Structure formats: C-alpha cells, structure tokens
Amino acid sequence: MRERFAPPAGRVLELAGGSGEHAAAFAAELPWLTWQPTDADPAHLASIDAWRESTGLGNIAPAVRLDLLTDPWPQGPFDAVFCANLIHIAPWEVALAVLTGAAEALAPGGLLVLYGPFRRADRPTAPSNEAFDASLRARDRRWGVRDLDAVVAAARDFALDAIVEMPTNNLTVILRRTSPS
Secondary structure (H helix, E strand, O other): OHHHHOOOOEEEEEEOOOOOHHHHHHHHHOOOEEEEEEEOOHHHHHHHHHHHHHHOOOOEOOOEEOOOOOOOOOOOOEEEEEEEOOOOOOOHHHHHHHHHHHHHHEEEEEEEEEEEOEEEOOEEOOHHHHHHHHHHHHHOOOOOOEEHHHHHHHOOOEEEEEEEEOHHHOEEEEEEEOOOO
16 A cells, blocks of 8 residues: 555655654655655754654655745655645645645656545545634634645646545545646
C-alpha cells in the first residue's frame, strides 16, 4: 500500500511539516526518497531540524521556511508533495495555494498527497469530524473540515488517483498531476 502514497524514487516536498515527526518517520520508511520539509513557524523549523539530526538520516534535507501565501516554493521539480493536517486548519485560500503551488512544483505525473479529515458530499464522515469542524470554526470562521468534492474540483491540474480510508475518520487523498501549469 505504501507505494500508492509514494513515488518509486525522487524528492518529496512536505508542506507545514510541524514537529518533524512525519519527515522522520517517512524518511526512515521510504529511504529511496529525499524528504524536503517546510513550515512557516520558526519553532517548527527548529523541531524539524532536531528530528533530522536525531535520526541521522541522510535523506531529510534541512527544513525550509515556507509561508504558502507569501513565500516562493523550494526549487522543483518534486516527485511528490505531502500535506498532512493543514487545509482544514487554515483559510480556504491556503488550500488553493497548496493546489496551485503543488501544480507548479511537481513533475508531470507527480503525486499530491493530502491527509486529514474531509467532508463527503458536504456531509461530515463521522460525528467526531462534525465536532472537530465546529471547534475549528469557533476558533476561526475561515477554518473548517473541507469538502472533498470542492478540493478535487479546485485541483484543475490533477486527477484523483485514490481515496484511502484511514484511522480516526481521516482520509488520504492522492491526486496525480496531469497537466503543466
């Protein structure tokens, strides 16, 4: 199954890498890929680099600052872009920036892998996701669990490759870049 989430070789750009735990885990599990973590928060960048140093893995590059709405993306092309638990804890404009930036950064046929909770047919997939959506919107009305149909419709340079049901009512959504930007 992991081969559906990752290309057979190349570079992966991680958006909003957070603590760095994803980069460390995936780089260890997928040693044929070079992982380029990013984040906008300086504390997260330091944590990512601490994970990189503690693992000693040579396939994790130093973390790069990336504010998805203002900064230029790292030089591509990348073979995959990985984004976990971001588009629901950010304004819709960030989700659109992920789609636009990934289309520009990915090689043709490259994968955009989105992980997190989604709505389907504009309905929550579980009561826990509905409660989570309400708590997100209470913190910032621009946030919320995104409708998968809206995300796929906005992904004009991508084809939906797979939807994988994950634990705790999350999905892994795999989009494949189909057309040049």
